[in-house]
Amino acid sequence: MTGLVRLAFAAFFFFYFSYIGLMSPYASLYFSSRNFGAIEIAALMSMFQITRILGPFAWGWLADIRRDRLGIMRMTSVMACIIFSAIFYLESYLPLLIWMFLLNTVISSLMPLGEAATVHALYKNNDFDRRYGRLRLWGSIGFIAMVLFAGAWFERFGIESFPYFGMAALLIMTILTSTLREPAMEVTHHVEIKLGHVLKNTQVQWFMTANFWMIFGHAALYVFYSLYLDRLGYSKGEIGLFWMLGVLSEVIFFYFQSYFYARFTTKNILLVAYLIATIRFALIAYLPELIVLVLAQIMHAATFGAHHSASIKMLQTWFKGPLQARGQALYTTVSYGIGGTVGGLVAGWVWEYLAPAHVFGLAALSSFLGYWCMSKITHTD
Numbered sequence: 001m002t003g004l005v006r007l008a009f010a011a012f013f014f015f016y017f018s019y020i021g022l023m024s025p026y027a028s029l030y031f032s033s034r035n036f037g038a039i040e041i042a043a044l045m046s047m048f049q050i051t052r053i054l055g056p057f058a059w060g061w062l063a064d065i066r067r068d069r070l071g072i073m074r075m076t077s078v079m080a081c082i083i084f085s086a087i088f089y090l091e092s093y094l095p096l097l098i099w100m101f102l103l104n105t106v107i108s109s110l111m112p113l114g115e116a117a118t119v120h121a122l123y124k125n126n127d128f129d130r131r132y133g134r135l136r137l138w139g140s141i142g143f144i145a146m147v148l149f150a151g152a153w154f155e156r157f158g159i160e161s162f163p164y165f166g167m168a169a170l171l172i173m174t175i176l177t178s179t180l181r182e183p184a185m186e187v188t189h190h191v192e193i194k195l196g197h198v199l200k201n202t203q204v205q206w207f208m209t210a211n212f213w214m215i216f217g218h219a220a221l222y223v224f225y226s227l228y229l230d231r232l233g234y235s236k237g238e239i240g241l242f243w244m245l246g247v248l249s250e251v252i253f254f255y256f257q258s259y260f261y262a263r264f265t266t267k268n269i270l271l272v273a274y275l276i277a278t279i280r281f282a283l284i285a286y287l288p289e290l291i292v293l294v295l296a297q298i299m300h301a302a303t304f305g306a307h308h309s310a311s312i313k314m315l316q317t318w319f320k321g322p323l324q325a326r327g328q329a330l331y332t333t334v335s336y337g338i339g340g341t342v343g344g345l346v347a348g349w350v351w352e353y354l355a356p357a358h359v360f361g362l363a364a365l366s367s368f369l370g371y372w373c374m375s376k377i378t379h380t381d
Contacts, residue, residue: 006135008179009118013139015176016110019169021146022162023048025226025243026154029236030162031096032227040093042348045223047100049215049340052332055108060116060329069113070180076109077174084170087163108337110173112328115312117182119328133254133309140251140305144244151240159236198318198327206376211311211335213370214274217281217363218303219343224351224359225284231356232288246297250305257309267377269310274371277303278364285360303367 031041059076063069083103090096122131150165198204229239253260260269280299283292311331319327343366347359 005121005181006131008176008181009114009121010135010138012114012173012176012180013136014142014145015169015173016114016142017139018142018146019166019173021143021243021247022150022165022169024143024222025147025240026150026159026162026236028223028226029154029230029239030159033159036093038227038352039348041227042223042344042351044093044097044100046341046344046348047097047104048222049219049337049344051101051104051108052337053341054333054337055105056112056329056332056337057326058329059109060112060326063113063116064323064326069117070177070182073110073113073117073180074174074177076106077170077177079106080110081167081170081174084163084167087166108332112332114180116328117180119312119316121182132312133257136309137251137254140247140254143247144251147240147243147247151237151243155235155237198323199330201318203377204318206373207311207314208331208334210270210274210370210373210377211331212339213366213373214277214303214307215335215339216343216346217277217366217370219340220281220347220359220363222340223344223347224356227351228284228288228356228359229293242293242297245294246300246304249298249301253301253305254309257306260306261313266310266314267374269306270314270374271371273302273307273310274367274374277307277367278371281360281363281367285357285364288357 028041028045031044036044059072063072066072080103083099083106086099087096090099118132118135122135146165146169150162153161153165226239226243229242230236234242276299280296280303283296312328315327315331319330343363347362350359350362
């Protein structure tokens, strides 16, 4: 991967995650400003996850068959811009729900295919441990930049301008997809047979189940964390700072990830990440003091940064070559799609009928279940 190609991928990650940095903290607040209730907001936000159940795998299958991941990414990014523009004309709940479904169906292609293209290029040069984190951290920086800028803007001028920020981020990202390049994909016969063989592997099944529980728990963070902080009395700008702190922590991990991979196995990194997630969500739930919430956000370095990077690396153990896009898509489908959807909807019910704090208590429990599943894997580096 040449310097210019690395720059192109870094820029793509920056603007893709700047879009995520708008949607994750502020979409729920935007929907709340339009007077939707907790369950309606949970359903709207669950579209991020529901569309990851079939969307990524369908896009991954198409990209592997066509051997053109980047072409699919360019097409879906244009579609995302067109669909997003409809937000300026939508008022009621049902049209917005349909809009969220369509928008996130096409956007669900971008990160699995982008990650697969990046990993393919890096493994081609045996450069994953050293380069992946330093490319991926630009996504985290983009997330931080959007959280800070949009948070300050919304605090001063109101959240009504939310759609304009989303439209701008998607337009720039779409332009950048035309600059991405990756090595030619290998032509391999009998891919379907190999995929079926991989999916019967009990190690793969434990891995996918562990990730289901991890993202089931993180759904509480993605759907209700901003509303939780708002209920605790924090301003939109302060909420943005909490999100920034979490993502800044993951940036630090991504930058130094080669240090950890040189000293610890991938499995052990994941086991520690699951345990820290259990502690993190329990602290958010039952000790929501400022210093504790700050500490909990620093733990995002492990619960997202280390977990995501180590999961992507472990995935390559089983899904190689032309199976990469579908392996990445399957990981996204099971964890963010099914796990995130079920977790978000259950969290909405718990928020509405039990108590907001118990949403994060449930997240702690699901993270521990993920730890138990990961401990069943006998994979070593």
